[in-house]
Each structure stands twice: as C-alpha cells, then as structure tokens.
Amino acid sequence: MKLSGAEIVVECLKKEGVKVVFGIPGGAIMPLYDAMYRKASFDNILTKHEQGAIHAADGYARVTGKVGVCIATSGPGATNLVTGLANAHLDSIPIVAFTGQVSTNLIGTDGFQEVDISGISIPVTKNNYIVVDVKDLASTIKEAFHIARTGRPGPVLIDLPKDVQLAHTDFDYPKKDRFLGYQLPVKGNDKQIKNAAIEIDKAKKPVIYAGGGIITSGASKELKELAFKANIPVTTTLMGLGVFPENHSLSLGMLGMHGTFYANSAVSNADLIIALGTRFDDRVTGKLAEFGLHAKIIHIDIDPAEIGKNVLVDIPIVGDVKKILQKLNEYVHEKTEKEWLKTVKELKEKYPLKYVNNEELKPQYIIEKINEITQGKAIIVTSVGQHQMWAAQYYQYTQPRTFISSGGLGTMGYGLPAAIGAKVGSPKKSVVCISGDGSFQMNIQEIATALKENLAITLILMNNGYLGMVRQWQELFFDRRYAKTTLNGNPDFVKLVEAYGGTGIRVSNKKELNPALKKALSSNSFVLIDCIIPKEENVFPMVAPGSPITKMLGVD
Amino acid sequence: MRHTIAVLVKDHPGVLTRVASLFNRRGFNIESLAVGHTSEAEISRMTIVVEGDERVLEQITKQLNKLIDTVRVKDIRPYNSVERELALIKVKTASLVIRSEIMQTVDIFRAKVVDVNSKIITIETTGTEDKVNALVELLRPFGLEEVVRTGKIAISRGVNTVRLSKK
Numbered sequence: 001m002k003l004s005g006a007e008i009v010v011e012c013l014k015k016e017g018v019k020v021v022f023g024i025p026g027g028a029i030m031p032l033y034d035a036m037y038r039k040a041s042f043d044n045i046l047t048k049h050e051q052g053a054i055h056a057a058d059g060y061a062r063v064t065g066k067v068g069v070c071i072a073t074s075g076p077g078a079t080n081l082v083t084g085l086a087n088a089h090l091d092s093i094p095i096v097a098f099t100g101q102v103s104t105n106l107i108g109t110d111g112f113q114e115v116d117i118s119g120i121s122i123p124v125t126k127n128n129y130i131v132v133d134v135k136d137l138a139s140t141i142k143e144a145f146h147i148a149r150t151g152r153p154g155p156v157l158i159d160l161p162k163d164v165q166l167a168h169t170d171f172d173y174p175k176k177d178r179f180l181g182y183q184l185p186v187k188g189n190d191k192q193i194k195n196a197a198i199e200i201d202k203a204k205k206p207v208i209y210a211g212g213g214i215i216t217s218g219a220s221k222e223l224k225e226l227a228f229k230a231n232i233p234v235t236t237t238l239m240g241l242g243v244f245p246e247n248h249s250l251s252l253g254m255l256g257m258h259g260t261f262y263a264n265s266a267v268s269n270a271d272l273i274i275a276l277g278t279r280f281d282d283r284v285t286g287k288l289a290e291f292g293l294h295a296k297i298i299h300i301d302i303d304p305a306e307i308g309k310n311v312l313v314d315i316p317i318v319g320d321v322k323k324i325l326q327k328l329n330e331y332v333h334e335k336t337e338k339e340w341l342k343t344v345k346e347l348k349e350k351y352p353l354k355y356v357n358n359e360e361l362k363p364q365y366i367i368e369k370i371n372e373i374t375q376g377k378a379i380i381v382t383s384v385g386q387h388q389m390w391a392a393q394y395y396q397y398t399q400p401r402t403f404i405s406s407g408g409l410g411t412m413g414y415g416l417p418a419a420i421g422a423k424v425g426s427p428k429k430s431v432v433c434i435s436g437d438g439s440f441q442m443n444i445q446e447i448a449t450a451l452k453e454n455l456a457i458t459l460i461l462m463n464n465g466y467l468g469m470v471r472q473w474q475e476l477f478f479d480r481r482y483a484k485t486t487l488n489g490n491p492d493f494v495k496l497v498e499a500y501g502g503t504g505i506r507v508s509n510k511k512e513l514n515p516a517l518k519k520a521l522s523s524n525s526f527v528l529i530d531c532i533i534p535k536e537e538n539v540f541p542m543v544a545p546g547s548p549i550t551k552m553l554g555v556d
Numbered sequence: 557m558r559h560t561i562a563v564l565v566k567d568h569p570g571v572l573t574r575v576a577s578l579f580n581r582r583g584f585n586i587e588s589l590a591v592g593h594t595s596e597a598e599i600s601r602m603t604i605v606v607e608g609d610e611r612v613l614e615q616i617t618k619q620l621n622k623l624i625d626t627v628r629v630k631d632i633r634p635y636n637s638v639e640r641e642l643a644l645i646k647v648k649t650a651s652l653v654i655r656s657e658i659m660q661t662v663d664i665f666r667a668k669v670v671d672v673n674s675k676i677i678t679i680e681t682t683g684t685e686d687k688v689n690a691l692v693e694l695l696r697p698f699g700l701e702e703v704v705r706t707g708k709i710a711i712s713r714g715v716n717t718v719r720l721s722k723k
Contacts, residue, residue, distance in 0.1 A: 181623075
C-alpha cells in the first residue's frame with residue numbers, strides 16, 4: 001500500500017514504539033500534523049514554544065530511558081530547537097527531532113521560513129538528515145532511532161521537506177540495525193579489565209567516580225556490586241546522581257565545583273580513581289593539572305574519544321560500562337581497606353554539607369523538607385543555577401533517573417518543560433520541579449502545557465529576585481558589582497499561575513512550607529509554590545574557577 | 557608535527573561540512589584537504605594534512621571516527637607511504653631567453669609544460685610537497701602569475717590498504 005511521507009513518519013513512530021511526541025505545528029510540517037491527526041495512536045502534546053517541546057522530550061527520555069521525540073516546523077520552529085539539541089547532545093540524551101522544511105524545489109532560495117537546520121545543527125547533534133526522496137524516509141527514520149539510542153546516545157534531527165511529506169511510496173519498515181560507518185564498542189578488552197581488577201586489588205585508597213553513563217547503561221546494580229565487594233567509596237557527578245544510594249556509608253555524594261569537600265578530598269588523596277561512564281568535565285576536575293595527582297586512573301567509557309581527552313589515563317577500557325562491570329566484578333577480590341575507609345569516614349564527619357539553618361526560609365531547608373516529605377522517592381527536575389546545586393546537594397538520591405537536570409549545557413529554563421516530559425514519562429511518581437525565578441521565566445509559558453495536560457507537577461520556585469548564581473560570582477569574584485543580575489519587574493508568580501487557571505501558593509517563612517508542600521504534592525494538578533528565600537544566600541562549598549578541587553570556599 | 561590522515565567517508569552531501577565543522581569546533585588546523593572518489597561505490601576518500609602532536613592526532617582520529625558519515629580513519633606515516641601533490645603554475649615569459657631558462661628548470665624537475673603563448677607559460681608538476689615548493693620558489697623570480705595546488709594525497713606502500721572494511 002502506498003503511503004504519503006507524512007503517513008510513513010507516523011507508521012515509523014508506531015513501529016519504534018513511540019508513546020508520545022511533543023511539538024508545535026506550522027506551515028512546513030502541516031502534512032505530518034495532519035497525518036498524526038488522522039492516524040496517530042500515540043499522544044501528541046502541544047507545547048507553547050519549540051524549546052519547551054524538545055526539553056520535554058529530553059526530560060521524558062531521561063526518566064524513561066526511551067527516545068524522546070519532538071516536532072517543529074521549518075525556520076523559526078527549527079531554530080527554536082537548537083538549544084534543546086545542544087542540551088541533549090552535551091548530556092548524551094536520545095532524542096529524535098523532526099523539522100519541517102520548505103519543498104525541495106525551494107531549498108536554497110531563501111524561501112519563506114527556510115533555514116538550513118541540518119547545517120546549523122551539525123555541531124549539536126549526533127547525526128542529522130535531510131530526506132529529499134520519500135523512498136529513503138523509512139530507512140532514515142530507522143537509522144535515526146538506532147543512532148539516537150545506542151552507543152553514547154544523543155539527539156538526531158530529521159529535516160522533512162514539505163513535498164517529501166506529501167509524496168507517496170510503498171511503506172516497508174526496514175529490519176536492519178547495522179549501518180555503515182556506525183560501529184559500537186561493547187564488550188571491553190578482557191585483558192584491560194583484568195588489569196583493572198589487579199589495580200583495584202592492589203589499591204590502598206581507591207575511589208569510584210561515576211557519571212551519567214551508569215544511568216544510560218543501566219549499570220547501577222553492577223556499580224553497587226563493585227563498591228560493596230571491594231568496599232570502595234563512591235562519588236558521582238551531577239549527571240550521575242542516584243546511581244549509588246546517598247544514604248549508604250560508602251557514598252561521598254557529588255564531587256566537583258559544588259560537590260562535597262569529602263568527595264573532593266577523597267579523589268585528591270586516592271591512589272586509584274575508577275572513572276565510570278564519565279568524561280572529566282572541568283566542573284568536576286577543577287584545575288586539571290592537580291586532579292587525581294596521586295592516583296592511577298581507570299577510565300571506562302563507551303566513547304573512545306573521551307579516553308585521554310582531558311586527562312591521561314592508565315587503564316582505558318572502551319565499551320558498555322554495564323557489561324564491563326559484570327566482568328570486572330568477577331575478577332575483583334573482596335576486600336576492605338580499613339585505614340582508607342576510616343579516613344573517608346572522618347572526612348565525612350568533619351566536613352559535612354552545612355548551612356546556617358536559622359529562622360529564615362533557607363533554600364537548603366526547603367530541599368531537605370521536600371526530601372523528607374517525598375521520602376527521597378520523587379523525581380526531582382531542576383533548571384540551572386543556585387537552586388540546581390542546592391537540589392543536587394540537599395536531596396538524597398537513591399535511584400537512577402530521579403534527578404533530571406541540564407548538566408553540560410547548563411540551560412536555564414530547562415526545568416519546567418523537562419518536568420512536563422518527566423511527568424508524562426512517569427505519571428505515577430511525584431515530580432517536583434525546582435527552579436529559580438530567573439530560570440523559570442525563560443520557559444514560563446509552559447505552565448499552560450502542564451495545566452492543559454493535567455500534569456500534577458509541584459513547582460518549587462526559589463524566588464530571590466536575582467539571577468542568583470551569577471550574582472554569587474559577582475559577589476565573590478567581581479567585588480559585588482551586581483551587573484544586571486537584579487530581577488526587577490518580576491510578576492506576582494501566584495497571580496500569574498492563577499491567571500493560567502492553576503494554583504499558586506506563596507511561602508515566605510518556614511511555618512508555611514510544610515502545609516504548602518503537602519497540599520501541592522497531594523494535588524492532582526500543577527501547583528506552584530513561590531518560596532521567598534533570602535536574597536543573597538550562596539551555594540557552598542565551592543571551588544573557585546581554576547582552583548584545584550580541594551581548595552573550597554565555605555569549608556573551615 | 558604534521559600528520560597525513562586518510563578518511564573514508566560516505567559519498568553524500570554535507571560530509572565535507574561535517575568534517576570541516578569538526579576541525580573548526582575542536583580547534584584543529586587543516587593544512588590541506590583533498591577529496592575524491594575511490595574504487596568502492598559511494599565511498600570518497602579525504603586526505604587531510606594536520607598539524608599537532610600525537611595526542612592531538614589521537615583526538616582528531618577519534619572525533620573523525622565518531623562522525624556517522626565516516627567509515628574509516630587512518631594515519632598515513634610518511635616513511636611507509638607515497639605522497640604526492642599536483643600543482644599548476646603560470647609564469648610570465650618576458651622574452652625567449654627567459655622562456656628557455658624556465659624550460660630548463662622545468663626539465664630538471666621533470667615537470668611538464670601544458671600551455672604556452674608569447675607571454676605566459678603554464679607548468680604542471682607532481683611530487684612531494686617539498687618538490688613542489690622548491691619548483692615554485694625557483695620560478696618565483698620570473699614572476700608567478702597564478703599557482704594552483706591540489707593538496708596532498710597519500711597511499712601506503714606495499715600490501716597495506718585503506719579500504720572499506722566490514723565495520
């Protein structure tokens with residue numbers, strides 16, 4: 001049977017098991033929206049901005065582990081996706097983005113709403129395609145989904161000229177999943193794995209430094225096995241929060257710029273760093289020349305290009321971290337380095353995360369309360385800034401895929417749309433979006449989407465009237481010159497949500513917090529809690545940019 | 557240090573942009589780049605000359621391999637390969653004496669005259685980059701009108717090949 005290109009897209013999405021797409025229609029993508037209107041068996045959520053659509057697809061992907069799908073029209077629709085593509089690219093999140101394009105005969109003529117999105121998106125996608133012949137459409141979509149979800153995942157964009165959406169051909173969804181030029185390292189070199197085991201057996205002061213790759217690979221169980229078998233303390237990156245239970249005595253919490261002092265100290269004093277599914281980002285390593293100075297480094301990652309990119313490693317192992325850990329756990333012997341564990345324990349006791357918990361409504365206190373009420377079982381979604389770091393520090397993550405945040409790109413405005421995707425992907429779990437007043441206003445329009453879709457999201461607004469993280473840097477490194485970080489002209493956020501038809505609660509003191517949280521979390525609709533927090537609260541501890549990670553401000 | 561890298565890529569639009577974009581974004585410098593078809597259907601071969609130490613070379617190789625359109629990447633070592641560049645050089649010939657002087661230089665370099673008239677002579681040469689440089693420098697005093705160079709291509713000696721392998 002002959003189908004139109006647009007219908008083929010719909011059929012392919014069904015074959016890929018897509019449950020929901022996020023997007024906004026427009027001229028050049030109308031045939032696809034029409035085909036979905038007629039034929040789609042999956043949900044189709046209208047966001048209010050294309051950036052909202054792609055962040056929602058991203059949040060959905062992070063919570064479910066499936067490929068997120070978003071759709072935009074040509075021109076401005078497509079360019080509005082770019083931030084979301086970059087966001088997913090830097091955090092290795094599987095997304096397939098469809099964009100409309102002007103008809104093939106108009107391409108290159110600067111037609112109305114024409115933009116070279118495949119050219120624009122090259123550096124921020126894992127791969128992209130422009131389909132100029134409807135006969136190639138099904139195989140392109142097959143390849144795109146395969147590439148997005150396998151290996152080191154990432155966003156893939158498919159540009160669909162309008163005439164290709166309208167052209168007809170026979171539909172046949174290809175079965176093949178091997179593509180020229182796309183090879184996946186999987187198993188890891190056995191000899192190297194044995195060498196790694198020998199080093200772990202020998203090490204007196206080992207530390208595991210685990211990243212988002214553990215989540216992607218689903219290797220949390222194997223990670224725990226390794227840590228428990230050889231009694232190795234575990235620190236995670238921002239992207240890795242939740243892969244190891246933070247309430248366990250071997251947990252060091254997060255490392256890096258706003259990590260715990262004990263995690264940073266452990267890594268700096270270690271004689272062996274076992275880096276798993278992670279990429280030695282500058283926010284983790286601080287001054288690179290002094291990172292892990294006394295340690296041998298084992299680096300396990302699926303992307304060969306990450307090996308040796310920032311730090312030289314002693315034992316590189318390329319492959320799927322779950323499969324490699326399964327092997328490694330066989331080879332490693334049970335042991336307990338008592339001296340080291342004692343040192344680590346002392347560090348944890350001496351330098352805990354701390355803040356001045358007075359009568360004020362402190363953001364750290366708010367996060368602790370959320371942790372208490374949700375019993376650490378909620379999905380926490382954040383935007384970017386101070387609130388993100390407080391959420392990373394003061395909530396206790398015990399499960400993978402429960403901390404959803406923009407890591408690599410640091411996209412303010414990520415939170416609300418990502419929370420929408422997270423709630424759609426995991427409707428039974430409590431989803432708490434934590435945002436600053438700066439971040440929130442970068443995608444504030446998606447309140448309408450959350451309400452329209454009846455998504456019970458609790459949005460905690462950490463309202464300090466500042467672009468708080470930038471203000472903090474201005475305070476610390478620019479002699480308190482608060483250049484354009486004061487958010488004068490903020491709306492009354494409670495009234496704003498009410499104007500959309502939702503519920504807003506203002507919380508100005510500690511006493512009001514508990515009832516507000518309880519009300520919001522038991523509601524079956526979107527609720528915003530506008531928390532008026534101290535204006536100049538800072539995130540500590542902190543590694544100043546360019547410093548080694550043991551030199552932390554706010555540690556005494 | 558300079559390295560010569562052979563890159564097999566899928567022969568479709570946008571590949572060159574992807575490779576160029578990668579070099580630009582990662583801060584690698586392309587000294588020269590030559591592209592052409594190969595004996596295998598739908599596979600093109602790029603020969604890229606880059607400057608950098610071993611670590612840079614390793615990163616370039618790995619990053620190139622990550623491109624979906626890249627099929628194979630190989631570092632071609634100079635001691636075990638044949639490298640060639642082709643150049644077309646237009647030189648002024650103010651007089652017959654000068655023309656014969658130029659012709660002598662052309663002979664020494666085993667280059668070829670491919671076009672000539674009373675004012676201009678066009679010379680074709682192939683060889684290593686050094687040889688082409690040397691010829692260009694010898695001809696410079698006569699007045700170079702135009703120089704076109706292909707950039708280097710390279711092939712391994714002996715049985716070693718860079719072909720589409722089963723990936």
